[in-house]
Amino acid sequence: MNLAEGVQIVSFGILAFMMLASAIGVVLLNNIVYSAFLLGVVFVSISGLYILLNAAFVAAAQILIYVGAVNVLILFGIMLVNKRRDFARIPNAWLNQGVTALVCGGLFALLSSMIIATPWSISTAPIAGDAALVEIGKHFFTDFLLPFELASVLLLMALIGAIVIARREFFPEEGEDLSAESNLTLPERPRELTGGRR
Numbered sequence: 001m002n003l004a005e006g007v008q009i010v011s012f013g014i015l016a017f018m019m020l021a022s023a024i025g026v027v028l029l030n031n032i033v034y035s036a037f038l039l040g041v042v043f044v045s046i047s048g049l050y051i052l053l054n055a056a057f058v059a060a061a062q063i064l065i066y067v068g069a070v071n072v073l074i075l076f077g078i079m080l081v082n083k084r085r086d087f088a089r090i091p092n093a094w095l096n097q098g099v100t101a102l103v104c105g106g107l108f109a110l111l112s113s114m115i116i117a118t119p120w121s122i123s124t125a126p127i128a129g130d131a132a133l134v135e136i137g138k139h140f141f142t143d144f145l146l147p148f149e150l151a152s153v154l155l156l157m158a159l160i161g162a163i164v165i166a167r168r169e170f171f172p173e174e175g176e177d178l179s180a181e182s183n184l185t186l187p188e189r190p191r192e193l194t195g196g197r198r
Contacts, residue, residue, distance in 0.1 A: 012052055019045035032078050040071040057133055073155055077162035 001009075022041040029035045043066040050059035090096065140148055 008052060012049070015045045015048040015052070019049075033075070036071065036075050036078055039074065040067050043067045043071060055132070057136065070155065073159060077158060080162045080165070 019042055022038040022045065025038040026035045026042065029038070043062060047059045047062040047067075050056075050062060
C-alpha cells in the first residue's frame with residue numbers, strides 16, 4: 001500500500017465516522033435545530049465521500065443543493081414553526097418506541113441484505129470530466145425529469161406549509177368580528193425611529 005491509498009483509507013474512515021455520528025445525532029437529539037445542523041454535517045460528509053470517488057461535480061452539487069438549499073430550507077421551516085410548548089405525556093409510549101425500533105431494524109436489515117446481494121461491478125472506463133457533466137445533464141432532462149421537478153414542488157409545499165402553520169394564530173376564529181382591531185394589523189412605529197418624518 002502506497003501513501004495515496006493510505007490517505008484515502010484514513011479519509012474514508014474519518015468521513016464515515018463523521019457521517020454515522022452525525023446521523024445518529026440527528027435522530028437522538030431532543031433539540032430539532034441541532035438535529036438540522038447535524039444533518040448539514042451528514043451532507044458535507046457525503047460530499048467528501050463523493051470526492052474520494054473522483055466525482056467532483058456530484059460533490060459540488062451535494063454542497064450547493066443539499067447543504068446550501070435543502071438544509072437551509074429545513075432550518076427556515078423549523079424556525080418558523082418552532083414554538084416553545086410542553087408536550088403532553090403519551091400513555092404507553094414505550095409501545096410506540098418499540099414498534100418504531102422494530103420497523104427501523106427491519107428497514108436496516110432489508111437495505112443491508114440488498115447491499116450485500118447486489119453485484120457491484122466497477123467500470124473499466126469511468127466517465128470523468130466534461131463527459132460526466134454531459135451524461136448527468138442527459139439523465140436529468142430525460143430519465144429523471146419528473147422526480148427532479150416533483151422534488152422541487154415538494155420543497156415549495158413544505159415551505160408554504162411551515163409559513164401557514166407559523167401564522168395560524170393570526171387567522172380569525174369562526175364568528176370573530178373582523179371590524180375590530182386584530183392581530184392582522186401591524187403596530188405603528190414610533191416617530192423617533194422614522195427620523196421625525198410624517
